[in-house]
Amino acid sequence: MRTVRPCGDTGLLVELDSLDDVLALHATLAADPPSGTVDLVPAARTVLVRVASAADLPGVAADVRSREAGEVADRSGSGTVEIAVTYDGEDLDDVAEHTGLSRDDVVAAHTDQLWTVAFAGFTPGFGYLVGSDERLHVPRRASSRTRVPAGAVGLAGEFSGVYPRESPGGWQLIGRTDHVLWDLDRDPPAVLLPGTRIRFCVA
Amino acid sequence: MIRVLATGPQVTVQDLHGRPGRADLGVGVSGAADRRALALANRLVGNDVDAAGLEVTFGGFAASFPTTAVVALTGAPSPVTIDGRATDPHRPVVVPAGSQVRLGTPPTGLRTYVAVRGGIAVDPVLGSRSTDVVSGLGPAVVAEGDELPIGPRPAAAVPWIDLAAPPRSDGVLRVVLGPRDDWFTDPGVLLRSTWTVTEDANRVGFRLDGPELARAEGFADAELPSEGVIRGSIQVPPSGRPTVFLADHPVTGGYPVIGVVVDADTDVAGQLRPGEAVRFRRA
Numbered sequence: 229m230r231t232v233r234p235c236g237d238t239g240l241l242v243e244l245d246s247l248d249d250v251l252a253l254h255a256t257l258a259a260d261p262p263s264g265t266v267d268l269v270p271a272a273r274t275v276l277v278r279v280a281s282a283a284d285l286p287g288v289a290a291d292v293r294s295r296e297a298g299e300v301a302d303r304s305g306s307g308t309v310e311i312a313v314t315y316d317g318e319d320l321d322d323v324a325e326h327t328g329l330s331r332d333d334v335v336a337a338h339t340d341q342l343w344t345v346a347f348a349g350f351t352p353g354f355g356y357l358v359g360s361d362e363r364l365h366v367p368r369r370a371s372s373r374t375r376v377p378a379g380a381v382g383l384a385g386e387f388s389g390v391y392p393r394e395s396p397g398g399w400q401l402i403g404r405t406d407h408v409l410w411d412l413d414r415d416p417p418a419v420l421l422p423g424t425r426i427r428f429c430v431a
Numbered sequence: 432m433i434r435v436l437a438t439g440p441q442v443t444v445q446d447l448h449g450r451p452g453r454a455d456l457g458v459g460v461s462g463a464a465d466r467r468a469l470a471l472a473n474r475l476v477g478n479d480v481d482a483a484g485l486e487v488t489f490g491g492f493a494a495s496f497p498t499t500a501v502v503a504l505t506g507a508p509s510p511v512t513i514d515g516r517a518t519d520p521h522r523p524v525v526v527p528a529g530s531q532v533r534l535g536t537p538p539t540g541l542r543t544y545v546a547v548r549g550g551i552a553v554d555p556v557l558g559s560r561s562t563d564v565v566s567g568l569g570p571a572v573v574a575e576g577d578e579l580p581i582g583p584r585p586a587a588a589v590p591w592i593d594l595a596a597p598p599r600s601d602g603v604l605r606v607v608l609g610p611r612d613d614w615f616t617d618p619g620v621l622l623r624s625t626w627t628v629t630e631d632a633n634r635v636g637f638r639l640d641g642p643e644l645a646r647a648e649g650f651a652d653a654e655l656p657s658e659g660v661i662r663g664s665i666q667v668p669p670s671g672r673p674t675v676f677l678a679d680h681p682v683t684g685g686y687p688v689i690g691v692v693v694d695a696d697t698d699v700a701g702q703l704r705p706g707e708a709v710r711f712r713r714a
């Protein structure tokens with residue numbers, strides 16, 4: 229299923245059934261963007277297409293509906309990054325309660341699986357990491373925090389993530405790291421590029 | 432160069448285009464909250480419309496000009512003085528060498544744009560001179576004591592103009608419902624209600640006070656996987672109080688967007704101040 233929803237007069241939100249479908253559609257759109265496209269934002273179940281002007285929208289909608297899914301680039305060669313985490317997050321108890329695990333089990337589940345950056349977004353350097361252990365799937369917090377500190381490690385839905393800098397955020401915080409995830413003096417500035425594998429360890 | 436003597440609540444350097452095309456790296460667009468005002472200010476001093484200017488939030492900015500400059504102020508009509516003498520905004524003004532420009536508190540609107548002939552020539556970051564207050568990209572927020580470089584004089588002459596009419600606003604924003612209007616019992620509440628801009632307002636967006644936008648049956652406890660959002664998106668967290676996103680919104684958001692303000696009207700939204708009433712109508 230590919231549902232195209234309106235997003236103002238300069239955007240379309242394409243809804244798909246799975247993360248794999250998202251990555252496949254994003255691959256084809258990124259390789260050959262519909263005429264007028266300014267930004268493509270892949271996310272968990274959607275691809276947002278933003279266009280330069282409202283006049284571009286009908287053509288882009290037709291193009292998006294008719295696209296064949298593309299081949300997702302094999303990024304298995306992107307390497308593995310180890311991130312040391314101090315597991316003392318404010319929401320660790322809530323996560324333990326929600327998952328039925330102990331605090332130590334939550335930490336073990338987080339460190340024992342290999343995570344992969346599915347896509348980037350939210351803020352520069354933020355990667356949405358997917359793992360293999362579904363026990364850590366937890367809802368976002370009921371109210372978001374206006375300030376989450378840089379380096380905070382969180383969980384939300386099927387994802388884990390690390391806040392690259394202080395920002396608002398609604399993820400369940402389980403720990404923190406000193407690992408610098410965005411540095412404009414590096415090329416590329418982001419560590420968590422799509423396809424990169426992440427191993428968390430106890431600091 | 433201009434030397435900053437005071438900033439009021441907040442002054443940032445902004446250009447028109449920001450950083451488009453990098454959303455999939457988590458880099459938001461940013462740029463002026465009221466783009467049409469910055470574009471007009473630039474035109475009034477003969478700059479390229481995309482030159483960087485200063486976005487002054489709620490007045491209070493003051494600067495000294497060691498060399499003669501041509502400036503124009505648009506957007507929120509802050510009273511302006513040059514060495515203590517009042518001058519009209521919304522037109523090109525010569526600032527003599529050694530004089531001070533001061534902005535008072537605007538009687539309406541929120542953001543005043545100061546264009547200087549030649550543009551504010553800070554180093555661009557990822558193709559833009561705009562400060563993104565969420566991501567931290569671009570120059571630091573302008574502080575007292577900063578010395579801001581001015582670029583070379585542009586080729587275009589300063590236009591012969593007496594006064595450019597400031598745009599009028601009736602406090603009504605046009606909106607396209609969706610993408611997640613189906614999450615709410617009655618999305619029409621958004622269109623029928625008068626909302627009030629709260630103090631929770633910055634370049635990221637502003638929160639609104641008004642009736643609760645209740646979740647539809649089946650969506651009461653539903654979790655929305657994070658999805659891309661654009662400028663003008665009206666996001667509704669479980670509290671039912673909507674937030675309207677402006678220039679520095681995060682690239683993705685995790686709460687349903689009930690409707691999106693049309694792109695042109697996001698400039699109007701960028702001038703709404705805390706306490707002000709706002710209504711939405713279907714585009």
